[in-house]
Amino acid sequence: MSSLSVNVSVEPLDEYQVQEITYDGQEKYIQPLSMSENLTKMVQKIDFAKIDTEASDGTNGVEAMDETPEVESKELATFQPSLWPFDSIRNKLKQALTEVTVLYDVLSICKDKRYLVLDPVSQEPIENKPITALVAKKKALATVATIISNGCDRMRSAQTEANRNRSTDFHSELFQMRQNWRLRKKENSILGDLSYRSAGSRFPHSGTFEVTKNEEQCTSGTGSRASALKVKVPSDLEGGSFFQVKTQKDNEVIGDGEVSVPIPPVLQSNVDLNWHQKLENAQNVLFNKELFAQLAREAVQLQLPIPTTVIGNQIIASLFPGVQLSIVLCHTTIHGKIKHQKNSSLAIPSKQDSPNKPVLEHSLHQLLRELHHNTLHHPMPHPTTATLGVSRKRYLAGPEAYDRQTIAELNKSDTILEQIIAQTQHDLLRLRTMFMIDTLASEIKDPIIVAHWLCLNSATKSSVKINIVSYGYESLCRTPLVIHISTKSLKAILRDGRVINMSYESQELRYLLLNQVSQHQVFAIQALSKPMGWKVLSLNINVGVGHVEPIGTASSIVLVSPNGDRIIAIRCGPHSGIEVKMCSSPQEFYASALVRDRKWQNLTGSYREVDWERIEGKNFINKIEYLMASLTNY
Amino acid sequence: MDSVSMGMGGMGRRVGAVVAQQEYLLQGSILDDSCEQLLHKLRGFCDNCDSSPETFQDHEMVFTIRAPNGSNTSLRVRKSMDVLQNPYHLRYLGQQELGDKNRATIVRNCIDCSTSSDCVSFLQEMGFKLDYEFVLKGYMFRKGRMKVIVAKLFRVQPNASPEALEPLSQSYLVELSVNAPTGQEGIADEMKLFADSLKPLVILDKVDTRRLQM
Numbered sequence: 045m046s047s048l049s050v051n052v053s054v055e056p057l058d059e060y061q062v063q064e065i066t067y068d069g070q071e072k073y074i075q076p077l078s079m080s081e082n083l084t085k086m087v088q089k090i091d092f093a094k095i096d097t098e099a100s101d102g103t104n105g106v107e108a109m110d111e112t113p114e115v116e117s118k119e120l121a122t123f124q125p126s127l128w129p130f131d132s133i134r135n136k137l138k139q140a141l142t143e144v145t146v147l148y149d150v151l152s153i154c155k156d157k158r159y160l161v162l163d164p165v166s167q168e169p170i171e172n173k174p175i176t177a178l179v180a181k182k183k184a185l186a187t188v189a190t191i192i193s194n195g196c197d198r199m200r201s202a203q204t205e206a207n208r209n210r211s212t213d214f215h216s217e218l219f220q221m222r223q224n225w226r227l228r229k230k231e232n233s234i235l236g237d238l239s240y241r242s243a244g245s246r247f248p249h250s251g252t253f254e255v256t257k258n259e260e261q262c263t264s265g266t267g268s269r270a271s272a273l274k275v276k277v278p279s280d281l282e283g284g285s286f287f288q289v290k291t292q293k294d295n296e297v298i299g300d301g302e303v304s305v306p307i308p309p310v311l312q313s314n315v316d317l318n319w320h321q322k323l324e325n326a327q328n329v330l331f332n333k334e335l336f337a338q339l340a341r342e343a344v345q346l347q348l349p350i351p352t353t354v355i356g357n358q359i360i361a362s363l364f365p366g367v368q369l370s371i372v373l374c375h376t377t378i379h380g381k382i383k384h385q386k387n388s389s390l391a392i393p394s395k396q397d398s399p400n401k402p403v404l405e406h407s408l409h410q411l412l413r414e415l416h417h418n419t420l421h422h423p424m425p426h427p428t429t430a431t432l433g434v435s436r437k438r439y440l441a442g443p444e445a446y447d448r449q450t451i452a453e454l455n456k457s458d459t460i461l462e463q464i465i466a467q468t469q470h471d472l473l474r475l476r477t478m479f480m481i482d483t484l485a486s487e488i489k490d491p492i493i494v495a496h497w498l499c500l501n502s503a504t505k506s507s508v509k510i511n512i513v514s515y516g517y518e519s520l521c522r523t524p525l526v527i528h529i530s531t532k533s534l535k536a537i538l539r540d541g542r543v544i545n546m547s548y549e550s551q552e553l554r555y556l557l558l559n560q561v562s563q564h565q566v567f568a569i570q571a572l573s574k575p576m577g578w579k580v581l582s583l584n585i586n587v588g589v590g591h592v593e594p595i596g597t598a599s600s601i602v603l604v605s606p607n608g609d610r611i612i613a614i615r616c617g618p619h620s621g622i623e624v625k626m627c628s629s630p631q632e633f634y635a636s637a638l639v640r641d642r643k644w645q646n647l648t649g650s651y652r653e654v655d656w657e658r659i660e661g662k663n664f665i666n667k668i669e670y671l672m673a674s675l676t677n678y
Numbered sequence: 679m680d681s682v683s684m685g686m687g688g689m690g691r692r693v694g695a696v697v698a699q700q701e702y703l704l705q706g707s708i709l710d711d712s713c714e715q716l717l718h719k720l721r722g723f724c725d726n727c728d729s730s731p732e733t734f735q736d737h738e739m740v741f742t743i744r745a746p747n748g749s750n751t752s753l754r755v756r757k758s759m760d761v762l763q764n765p766y767h768l769r770y771l772g773q774q775e776l777g778d779k780n781r782a783t784i785v786r787n788c789i790d791c792s793t794s795s796d797c798v799s800f801l802q803e804m805g806f807k808l809d810y811e812f813v814l815k816g817y818m819f820r821k822g823r824m825k826v827i828v829a830k831l832f833r834v835q836p837n838a839s840p841e842a843l844e845p846l847s848q849s850y851l852v853e854l855s856v857n858a859p860t861g862q863e864g865i866a867d868e869m870k871l872f873a874d875s876l877k878p879l880v881i882l883d884k885v886d887t888r889r890l891q892m
Contacts, residue, residue: 420725420726421726421729424732424734424818424820426734426736426758426760426761426764427734427736427738427756427757427758427764427766427767428734428736428756428814428818428825428827429736429754429756429767429769429790430764430767430790430792431857432820432823432825432857433820433823436764439764439765439792440764440765440792442765442791442792442793443765443766443792443793443794
């Protein structure tokens with residue numbers, strides 16, 4: 045062909061065209077046309093009318109083009125029977141050739157300028173500078189590089205930041221805060237709620253705090269990290285507060301309510317606390333405020349025989365005559381000053397005051413929490429159709445036909461002040477009882493007083509089991525007694541089942557214990573007599589003879605030896621001590637004018653006192669055992 | 679004293695000396711397998727989420743008397759099987775109030791009182807006959823004045839021991855109810871809002887009781 049022609053190489057594609065890709069990535073290929081389909085397709089392209097016109101038409105000026113219609117006709121004549129795989133390709137090439145020849149014809153006509161004229165449309169010539177294209181590409185690549193490197197730097201720095209100091213980001217800290225505190229957004233500011241209202245409190249304080257972003261980037265020298273949040277609590281809840289609950293004796297001036305209290309170390313730090321601590325402190329202050337307000341209200345309403353006084357931030361209630369309970373609310377501000385604190389004008393040494401009782405402070409907190417709990421947690425109705433939210437006892441009001449007074453009594457419950465007074469009274473009484481028992485146990489060495497305090501007790505009830513035993517004879521005889529300690533009285537249950545009710549005066553307990561000790565000696569002798577073989581002639585718990593004991597009664601026992609010739613009589617009293625006397629028979633007989641018969645010598649003689657303290661033996665029972673052993677003769 | 683006087687007066691319309699209230703009710707059911715999810719959801723929505731859901735077991739007996747003019751009146755006696763010292767509960771439920779089709783819940787008159795255990799023999803002496811009885815066992819929740827019950831219905835076997843209960847179906851009955859004095863608005867909407875929050879787990883709807891009786 046001519047040098048202008050271009051070589052066209054035709055290659056078949058080795059893969060089919062993709063029709064669609066399914067969601068699981070599978071590709072569906074367009075199936076190659078089968079032979080018959082191919083044929084049909086090509087037959088449709090044949091325009092039989094045109095074949096004749098093209099064959100006879102010779103308007104194409106190009107020689108090569110003259111061949112094509114002939115080639116076409118020739119091809120077309122032989123086309124139908126042959127089924128050539130490259131047919132479509134050839135047809136497409138032919139089409140392309142046709143179009144190109146047409147274009148050539150048009151251009152040659154235009155060149156002739158006789159029938160067609162080409163007129164250029166005036167436009168700006170586009171200067172195609174490869175240099176600028178290169179520069180533009182370079183710039184574009186540079187911007188892309190900077191974007192990617194920026195992103196990479198940011199991610200790296202964020203990671204290192206997160207690794208070094210966690211959560212200095214405002215939003216992450218806010219997220220943490222939201223997990224513990226109730227926050228809500230109001231216009232532009234974030235407000236939070238630190239009151240106990242959602243837990244059942246009805247205190248009118250609003251308890252809202254505000255959260256803002258911490259703009260300053262302060263680096264304090266102590267190494268604490270700057271937080272991204274700043275909270276602002278209400279001014280009257282700033283600082284910290286705590287209760288001081290203590291018992292005091294009566295001889296103090298309480299007229300002006302001034303009290304000096306040591307600040308607990310927790311609140312002493314002047315360093316700016318982080319928001320978590322600040323919020324907790326503020327909530328604590330609010331809780332204590334509510335508690336004190338409740339206590340003060342009850343103190344005014346309560347009708348006790350000795351009225352309670354409320355002065356400033358101190359409540360004084362009377363427990364026992366001469367002993368008082370003092371509850372003081374101390375509020376410290378951030379800068380270490382104590383509000384409501386002036387220098388103590390009391391010159392009384394503090395050893396007369398018992399120290400602060402943190403248990404009672406904790407009890408106060410628990411009591412208020414219980415109050416909150418009860419406002420929210422009403423018992424559920426059983427059966428389910430009964431009225432909602434009514435207490436259990438109220439359900440029975442209908443069927444049991446309660447009258448108005450009974451229902452009113454159902455609603456009565458102990459106030460917090462009453463409960464704390466009861467707890468303090470019990471605490472004091474328990475301490476007094478402990479002290480008394482311990483003193484007696486150390487004073488009295490002969491029978492040993494052993495006290496076991498029960499570990500299961502409540503805030504208003506305790507028990508102690510006291511065993512009085514003699515050393516060496518523990519299994520022989522043991523005098524037990526149980527003492528139940530409640531708020532204002534003691535109840536003692538003795539070994540024989542007697543119940544003795546005592547008041548809070550500890551002297552009464554002392555007398556009881558002394559009495560029990562003296563009775564124990566007698567009972568121990570009785571128990572001892574059996575293994576020794578001696579017979580008990582009489583055992584008397586309350587002797588009516590002899591000198592009167594100032595407190596309690598004496599007890600006595602009379603024993604006779606196995607062969608009947610010796611008698612021992614023992615009298616034990618709590619204050620008069622122990623007396624041992626013995627008599628023996630036969631007595632000395634002197635025949636006289638009245639008594640002549642020898643047989644009268646068998647009567648028992650007079651009693652002689654035994655100085656039992658000089659007998660060998662570790663304790664009294666031991667000595668009497670020795671005495672009994674020495675007097676026994678078979 | 680104050681609560682007593684408040685309880686005596688001012689609560690709803692008085693019929694003689696008895697306070698008449700209205701019961702607003704929505705019912706639905708849920709299959710046993712999905713009940714656990716519903717309980718979790720309710721526990722989060724309702725009051726006192728810190729304690730575990732309260733279980734209950736109630737035995738209800740429905741007594742009917744036939745009036746001479748042919749109309750039947752029924753009374754329901756409900757007793758708690760787990761708290762035996764609580765009194766029985768006697769209830770009269772009126773017909774469903776017709777009228778407002780847009781109202782979301784069933785509204786019916788409810789008159790109730792607590793009685794001692796002689797209630798059953800008393801009703802029988804009066805001429806009431808035991809119509810049917812069943813046992814409900816499940817959980818109950820409350821939110822404000824709304825009460826939600828998720829319970830299984832059991833058939834009472836007349837000859838077997840009270841412990842041998844036969845469940846009626848493989849699903850739990852869910853009821854949302856409020857007992858309120860007459861004339862209070864907004865309860866139905868409040869209940870509808872709560873019921874919508876439980877969809878699509880359980881669909882609480884009003885049930886036409888007249889069609890059930892047919």
